[in-house]
Amino acid sequence: MVDFSTILMLIIFTLSIAFMLWRPKGINETIPVTIGAAMIVVLGFVSIQDLKNILSIVSGPSLTILSTIMMSIVLESIGFFKWIAQNIIIKSNNSGIRLYVYINLLCFFMTMLFNNDGSILITTPIIIHIIRFLSLKPHQYTPYLISGALIATASSAPIAVSNISNLIALKIVGLDLNGYVKIMFIPSMIGIFTMSLLLYFLFRKSIPKQLGLISIHDKPSNIFTHPLDPSADTDIDHHLFKICIAVVVITRGAFFALSPFGIPLELIGLIGAFVLIAIRWFKRRMGIKDVVMNSPWHILLFAFSMYVLVYGLKNLGLNTLIITTFKEIVEQGAFNATIIMGILTTVLSNIFNNLPAVMIGTLAITEMGLNPALLQVAYLANVIGSDIGSLLTPIGTLATLIWMFILKKHNIRMTWGKYISITILIIPVALTVSLLSLYLWVLLVLL
Numbered sequence: 263m264v265d266f267s268t269i270l271m272l273i274i275f276t277l278s279i280a281f282m283l284w285r286p287k288g289i290n291e292t293i294p295v296t297i298g299a300a301m302i303v304v305l306g307f308v309s310i311q312d313l314k315n316i317l318s319i320v321s322g323p324s325l326t327i328l329s330t331i332m333m334s335i336v337l338e339s340i341g342f343f344k345w346i347a348q349n350i351i352i353k354s355n356n357s358g359i360r361l362y363v364y365i366n367l368l369c370f371f372m373t374m375l376f377n378n379d380g381s382i383l384i385t386t387p388i389i390i391h392i393i394r395f396l397s398l399k400p401h402q403y404t405p406y407l408i409s410g411a412l413i414a415t416a417s418s419a420p421i422a423v424s425n426i427s428n429l430i431a432l433k434i435v436g437l438d439l440n441g442y443v444k445i446m447f448i449p450s451m452i453g454i455f456t457m458s459l460l461l462y463f464l465f466r467k468s469i470p471k472q473l474g475l476i477s478i479h480d481k482p483s484n485i486f487t488h489p490l491d492p493s494a495d496t497d498i499d500h501h502l503f504k505i506c507i508a509v510v511v512i513t514r515g516a517f518f519a520l521s522p523f524g525i526p527l528e529l530i531g532l533i534g535a536f537v538l539i540a541i542r543w544f545k546r547r548m549g550i551k552d553v554v555m556n557s558p559w560h561i562l563l564f565a566f567s568m569y570v571l572v573y574g575l576k577n578l579g580l581n582t583l584i585i586t587t588f589k590e591i592v593e594q595g596a597f598n599a600t601i602i603m604g605i606l607t608t609v610l611s612n613i614f615n616n617l618p619a620v621m622i623g624t625l626a627i628t629e630m631g632l633n634p635a636l637l638q639v640a641y642l643a644n645v646i647g648s649d650i651g652s653l654l655t656p657i658g659t660l661a662t663l664i665w666m667f668i669l670k671k672h673n674i675r676m677t678w679g680k681y682i683s684i685t686i687l688i689i690p691v692a693l694t695v696s697l698l699s700l701y702l703w704v705l706l707v708l709l
Contacts, residue, residue, distance in 0.1 A: 268578050274574075275571050278295050282615070292561075292567065295564060299570035300567075312577070321562070323528075324562045326527045327380075331380045332553050333535050334383075339552055347391055350388075357473065358472065362409065366410065366458050369417065373413075373424050374417060374424060376424070378425050390669075402470050408461070412688070415659050419453070419645060419696075421443055422439055431624040438522065441638075453646065454692075457688055460691060505541055506538055572621040580622060585629055588602055588630075595636075600704070601643070602643075604643040604644070604647040606647065610622060612657065615660065616652035620645065620648035623647070627640040654690070656682075
């Protein structure tokens with residue numbers, strides 16, 4: 263018999279997630295989840311001690327992600343991303359297939375260097391400017407837009423620092439960053455490559471063989487009538503570009519090199535961001551106002567509030583339900599743990615969104631009493647479900663919803679039905695390949 267407290271908690275959680283995804287009148291997604299979190303704290307579903315535990319879990323990952331977004335703001339302000347867009351067209355050399363490959367690589371590396379949400383914010387306007395400059399027809403630009411979005415979002419799986427939910431869960435299961443990459447990089451890359459290949463074969467008739475440009479090399483350096491950053495200096499400073507990218511790469515490498523020595527990831531990330539800001543000031547005399555104004559500081563409150571909501575469900579027995587239902591099956595071995603947790607998180611992600619889904623799944627497996635190796639396998643399957651399986655519907659990830667919003671802002675029609683008609687053919691296969699690759703790879707390196 264479900265009691266009133268459980269019903270009330272489910273109502274608050276459902277409404278909070280629904281309003282976070284709906285965002286009526288463009289309200290920030292932090293507002294509904296913060297209101298929901300405050301309500302369940304007042305109602306006593308989450309204790310003060312729980313709040314302290316949550317703060318210790320989410321503060322570091324949130325600051326790490328925030329630092330990468332600050333870096334992307336600096337790079338955008340010096341015209342780096344617009345320069346990339348111009349060069350993608352030039353390097354494509356009139357080939358639509360080559361353009362498809364370059365756009366996929368762009369989205370992959372942007373997520374690897376920054377994070378999935380930041381990558382969507384950076385790459386989607388770039389792709390839109392490219393397809394409009396090339397005057398592509400709707401059926402021709404769909405492959406570039408949707409493959410870019412799916413690759414950018416899925417590419418948060420290979421390294422944990424590209425996704426806030428991955429970082430939070432990483433801390434819970436006690437897996438370090440290098441250990442994560444050792445086990446996860448190869449299987450997730452196989453899944454991403456499979457996804458890109460399937461998308462190409464699905465869209466191969468829509469991707470133009472020739473882009474129809476007479477001579478892209480004759481175009482002026484500022485090829486876009488609506489630059490990504492109208493206030494940015496149009497002069498290209500290649501020396502500054504090289505220095506800034508070097509800082510980003512060194513910062514990313516420092517995550518893996520220094521974290522085994524106990525240096526917090528957030529400290530490394532923030533130092534890298536401040537170095538980048540200082541270099542820009544030295545070279546361009548640009549202050550920090552744009553970084554302060556454009557950085558999503560609310561991400562700290564968002565992650566905290568979301569975790570409070572999940573903790574409320576945990577305290578009312580959701581974890582117990584998951585453990586009771588799946589523990590015996592998961593305990594039978596790595597194959598069962600991989601498939602069951604990957605599918606479970608996929609389903610939860612496409613119902614609730616992947617952030618609460620991966621949190622729910624991770625909290626559940628930590629209480630199943632699994633041995634350390636099996637716990638890590640179940641967690642990594644969780645991540646694949648939340649990063650790749652979640653792409654089945656637009657509701658699955660915040661990055662996908664941001665992508666849909668950007669398309670609407672630029673008057674590009676992309677309905678849920680059109681999106682799902684494509685992903686239903688791609689994501690189940692990519693998810694299956696990723697999970698099976700994880701299982702086989704684990705047999706080699708872990709068990």
